[in-house]
Amino acid sequence: MKQPPPQFLKSLPASAGSSVDETGAGDSNKGAPVIALAGNPNTGKSTVFNSLTGMKQHTGNWTGKTVAHARGKYRYRGKDYLLVDLPGSYSLLPSSAEEEVARDFICFERPDVTVVVADATCLERNLNLVLQILEITDRVVVCVNLIDEAARKNIKLHLPLLSRLLGVPVVGTNAREGRGLQRLQEAISRAAGGPPPLPGPPPISYSPAVEEAVALLEPALCGLALPGLSSRWLALRLLDGDSSLYRSIKRFLNVDLRRNKVLGAKVARAKGLLEKESSGRKAPDLIVGAIFETAEKIAGQAAVETASRSYQWDRRLDRLFTSRSLGIPVMLALLGVLFWITITGANYPSELLAAAFSWLEGPLDAFFVALGAPGWLQGILVTGVYRTLAWVVSVMLPPMAIFFPLFTFLEDLGYLPRVAFNLDSFFRRAGAHGKQALTMCMGFGCNAAGVIACRIIDSPRERLIAMLTNNFVPCNGRFPLLIVLASLFLGPAGGLLGTLTGAAVILGAVVLGVMVTLGVSKVLSRTLLRGLPSTFALELPPYRKPQLGRILVRSFFDRTLFVLGRALVVAAPAGLLIWLMANIKIGALSMLESTARFLQPFGVLLGMDGYIIIAFLLGFPANEIVIPLMIMSYLAAGSLMDLSSLSGLQALLIDNGWSWLTALCVMLFSLNHFPCGTTLLTIYRETRSFKWTAAAFLIPTLTGAALCFLVAQAARLLGLA
Amino acid sequence: MNGELIPLHLLPPGCSGRVCRIEINGAARRRMLDLGLTGSTAVAALQKSPSGDPTAYLIRGAVIALRSQEASQIFVAPDNIK
Incomplete structure (x- = not known):
């Protein structure tokens, strides 16, 4: 990061598989209109952005995965636009850091246009944010x-009417299929x-008592030099007692309203009056x-339910996925099937790749000799x-290429919030946040991404717990190790029984x-980070039909190739070093x-050996x-092996004194050891x-x-x- | 609607009611308000999680899971207790 990011932007490491420029627009975008993209969480905001x-910002069917705001450019009719994706928020009366970021951007950075993405199936709640932004x-x-x-879901939308009621343009879209985006750009x-x-009537009608209190405050606010802030809106926020706004006004406009004693007294009086008049x-x-x-009122007119609203599928799936007796068994079974497909499917391409690489070594050697x-x-x-x-590609690529799309399928479907729902009571009893289950799921892909995802947890204490423990779920750099060792050492070799045992072990x-x-x-939460669990509200979004083609393309290019590329970049120098x-x-x-001998006693104590510790x-x-x-x-230390198959690998490991216990301890240590450099x-x-x-x-x-050791x-x- | 108020976490799955009083304060209250839990909002209890807590509720067209700890401080007038 060459330039310090603007103060409202948290910098993101370039590790989470996203190619989005997180650091700010740079100078090349001067003059391009800035378009802010706001919206409730899980309304398809990221899909619209992408x-x-x-761009390929990570999307998934769960609330809060856009955790910092990404920026990107697009061209429409020869003109550049800079699009800023704000974190999803329910409201601009912030109760979380993310919502504060969104509010500050709209208030103080003053984008040229703010696009509010609203969920058509849940318009009423989404209008809360729309109305607040319109203020x-x-x-x-x-x-x-x-x-x-x-x-x-049998909801009839009257978008022209909605546009009239709100006084701003309204465009209907189905962003996943690209429908309506042209009209949106227009x-x-x-x-x-x-x-x-033209200034229309204020969008929200408050009770006379609130209006009175606003009228009392507005004149005092008009006199202050607060560019861009409407005095009516500010009066409402002061009545609201939004203390974070005082902070932001001081930071962005350098005006400390809290020092203004006259204003403070007026606010107190207006509030007192308001509460007295409102019983x-x-x-x-x-x-x-x-x-x-x-x-x-607006949603009642603009989004009419024609028949009884059809939640049937969602309810039916929820009854299965979060059922009292079956919820957790179904979850384990789903995960088990995922692993089984991965193991079974990865076996053949792995062998094929190993054979191909082994064959290629001959000509390579000959080439060097000829030179x-x-x-x-x-x-x-x-x-x-x-x-x-060659080993990185043949051992790692196939399991990743299979596991990623399968997992993305569940993510797209909307299953992950159900996992959080099922597991919440365990996290509550551990003094942790229920959304930690979501960050944990992100960790399956990449622990660094999981750590970033922890921003969805508001309480700093619980967020820290989630970050410190994210590494305990195996990221997909570690899955192949588990898969290979489980299928080689734990359980019968090959066949259906072999793959089933492998899946069970994983x-x-x-x-x-x-x-x-x-x-x-x-x-x-009992020692270093003592405290009680904070409030928790988890949205269970409607299930969505996953788009298979998109999943395949996205998980292969955005995730598999990215992770593999990183592994290759690291593997080449590491291979060199070992040699x-x-x-x-x-x-x-x-x-x-000599290094291995030095580490040997320590390795043996933990059921492994010196070479494993070096690795x-x-x-x-x-x-x-x-x-x-x-x-x-092992090869460098003098062992020979047939590189062209996985049974050759098994023979090599056994030659070097491996037993099932060694394999088990390596798996355990892989599951529980220091996070990788990127994650740290x-x-x-x-x-x-x-x-x-x-x-x-540690x-x-x-x-x-x-x-x-145990x-x-x-x-x-x-x-x- | 003139029956007695019950805390939301005691509203049986399948039943609905209207929010009458929220006894949560501070940031958590704000959170509940933002979800649309304001006075006289209709709420339906959908189902409990495998361990019985949290519970999923239908609030203004969205399904939101709340822990008993919060739900017990939200009081509703049940529509149709059998």
Whole structure:
């Protein structure tokens, strides 16, 4: 990041598979109209953003996955527009950091046009935000998205009427299929280019008592130099008692309203008067109540339910997925099936790739010989770099390419919030936030992304717990290790029984990961991060039919290739390093051997060996390379193997003293050890604290060491291995 | 509608009611208001999670899960208790 990001922007590490420019617009966009994209969470805002900009911001059917605002450009009729995707918010009367960011952007950065994306199936609640934004600015375009779903749910939309009632353009879209986006762009360009709309009547009608209180405050506010803020809106916020607004006004406009004693006294008087005239009802209730009453009235006219509203499918699926008796078994079964498909499907392409790479090594060697290259160069490039890369691709690529799309399917369907719903009571008892289940699910893809996703948790204490424990779920850099070792060592080889056992073992590993997450969360919330669980409201969005083609393309290009690319970048130098260590001798032993011997006692204590520990240490930049590094160091230490098949791998490991216990301990340690470099860096960026970053390193490592030690010693004592 | 008020978490799944009083304060109250839980909002209890808490409610067309801790401080007039 060359330039410091604007103060309202949190910087995002470039690790989460998104190619979106998070750092700000840069100078090249000067002059392009700024279009803010606001909306309730889970209304398809990110889909609108992606369709307009052609970018690949992560989308998923759960609330709150846009956690920082992304920016992107698009061209319409030869003119550039800068689109800013604000975090999803229910309201501009902020109760979370995300909502404050959205509010501050609309109020103080003053975009040329604010597009509010509203969910057509839930218009009434979405109008709450629309109306609040209309109180701030009238340069608004309302984008009623998900019109296809509304039609399926027997909701008849009257968009021209809605536009008349709100006094701003309204465009209906189905962003997932690209419908209506042209009209949206047209409406935006008109709103950005045209003269300001004529002032209409205020969109929200408050009770006479509220109006009186506003009238009392407005004159005092008109005298203050607060550019761009309507005095009516500000008066309402002051009555509302929104303390975060005082902070933002000081920060952006450098006016400290709290120092203004005269104003303070007036606010107190107006509030007192208002509450007295409203038989004790508090100002925020009166204000929000009025907004929702208006929303109800407008939605009642503009979105009419023609038949009884059809929730049938959603309710039916929910009865299965969150059923009292079946909810959790169904969840485990789904995950088990996912793993089974991955294991079964990955086996054949893995063998094929390994064979292809092994065959290619012959011509490569011949090529170097023909060139007359020195032996060490051939050693470094072929035995060191090429082989490591070959292992990364053949072992890692197939499971990723299968698991990612399957998982994305569940995400698109809207299943993940149901997981959070099912698991919430466990998290509550651990003193953690229910949304931690969602961040945990993100961790399956990439722990760095999971850590960033923790921003959806408002309470700093619970957010920290979620960040520190995210690493306990295996990211997809670690899944292949679990899959390979489970299918080679735990359970019968090959066949249906073999793959089923493999799937069961992986499922067990994940369940263990979740249990450790809960256990560590509980310990943290009793010790370092003491406190009570905060308020929790989780939206269960309607199920959506996943788009298969899009899932395949997106999960392959955005996730699989990205993760694989990162692994390859790291694997090449790591392979080189292993080769050098194996070939540089100090005394009688190579560096690799002497390091392995030094680490051997520690490794044995944990049921592993010195080479494995080296592989884990060198795998710090990316977990994907741990298995390839193990293979490389065994090979470098003199073992021979048939590179062309996975049974060759099994023979190599057994030759080096592996038993089922070794495999189990490696799996346990893979599940519970220090997060990869990217994840740790992300944790540091999010917490800005060396202390918590160190904790994020130590907690899983110590947990893993303890688990491996116990398992290894117990197995040896009982004579099992 | 002149029956007695019950806390929302005691509203049985399948039943509905209208919000009458919210006894939560501070930021959490704001959160509830933003979800549309204002005076006289219609709420229907849909179903409980496997462990019985949280419960999913239908509020203004959206399905929202609330923990008992919060729901117990929201009082509703039930429509149709059998």
